[in-house]
Amino acid sequence: MILQRLVAVILLLYQGVHECLNECSDFESFERRVRGWLAETGREILSIVLEDLDAKLMREKGPNETRFLLDERLGLEERDRVSAGLKELAVRLGTELSFRKAAEVLREITPGISPMTAWNIVKEAGEQAKAEGERLREQVFERGEDPGGKEKAERLHIEADGVVIALQRSKKRREEVKIGAAYEGKESDGKRVRLKGRRIIAGVMSEEAFWEETTARVGERWDLGGVRGVIVGGDGAPWVKKGTEYFENAEYRLDKFHLRRALREALGHDPEGYEETRKAILGRDLNRVKECLKEAERRSTGSKRQGVVRLRRYLLDNWDGIKSSDEVESLGAIEGEGYHQVARRMKRMGASWSEHGADRMARLLAAKANGELNRYTGSWRIPWKSVPLVLPRLEQFNAADLDAKAEEVGAWLRARVPALTGPYQSSLFVKYVLRQIVLGSREGI
Secondary structure (H helix, E strand, O other), X not given: OHHHHHHXXXXXXXXXXXXXXXXXXXXXXXXXXXXXXXXXXXXXXXXHHHHHHHHHHHHHOOOOOOOOHHHHXXXXXXXXXXXXXXXXXXXXXXXXXXXXXXXXXXXXXXXXXXXXXXXXXXXXXXXXXXXXXHHHHHHHHHOOOOOOOOEOOOEEEEEEEEEEEEEOOOOOOEEEEEEEEEEOEEEEOOOOEXXXXXXXXXXXXXXXXXXXXXXXHHHHHEOHHHOOEEEEEEOOOHHHHHHHHHOOXXXXXXXXXXXXHHHHHHHOOOHXXXXXXXXXXXXXXXXXXHHHHHHHHXXXXXXXXXXXXXXXXXXXXXXXXXXXXXXXXXXXXXXXXXXXXXXXXXXXXXXXXXXXXHHHHHHHHHHHHXXXXXXXXXXXXXXXXXXXXXXXXXXXXXXXHHHHHHHXXXXXXXXXXXXXXXXXXXXXXXXXXXXXXXXXXXXXX
């Protein structure tokens, strides 16, 4: 029976490719249809092999056993209907494309994948990422365990920022995704600057939860006991400054990106005020900064004056992070990380999220940036055990049996191969190849 089914599958594939050649007007459509035939053939052959293995395992099973032996043999999780490879691909696509577009791509490989299926796969992976983050927090901050980091670093930089996204099905219209980037420093390959040992943390969380998880994930990689200093950088938001409370020998720095932006927004209309204030900041002269802003305020009116007032308050609130800013040169990465790792996917035109959905997606985006996405897509480990080849060998049959076997195969194929009596029965392939194979023993082969 297995041999009959395999023969039918291969013959139908051959016929399908010929049909594609005759019916397709361009190579693109030919390639697409052939790919579909190959995928369908592969699934059918896999089905044949697994059905036979299942039957073999059932024969060996005890009379009172209720286990799913084939699932166990293949290492499948209970009630898991999506393979690990397809799941990982779906999650990767889901972190790049909308779920609708991700489903369109997946349907090229596996028919029947809907946007809801793609969404469910991503949702499940995101839940695993969230559960892992919560386990790490509990391990470090509730049980007091060492997160176990082994890598050595004299100094770490940890920058944090927020990416505002649109919400759906919520009383709030907006939500902030918190994102952090921990790294040892910057290095250049001559073309671009990279963050050495970069590790991304992201999610929709309270400031306490964010910094606890950041501490745990940083400690999971680096030996924090050997770190001499931690520079916490950001835009001056109070929740970012809180990070200094979670690391020994930590200091806060206002990074230059946000400092320059604040100066441009408040003094872009006043070149003289901008330049004088900039020089005073570089000289770490707070009194001179106040004088420059006072003069700039006198020269301004209306909303521009209010902008200067806000700048003064901003600089005073963050002066401790400015005046000892020799380390500021090595900061300023978080704005780019926030865009590339979170905003590019989550602020796409028209995108809106539930709070839980935003948290899950942000965590998966962080995992992808860290090269750890497969931690949340599962891995089917097949217990090593040889599987005997199930195809019958011809030498098992004696000469007297061959005609009977050929007639049995021929009768089965005649019932299962509609091309023999369908509209293509007069084609050269059906007439001289398929018919000869199916009816071979009766027509002289």
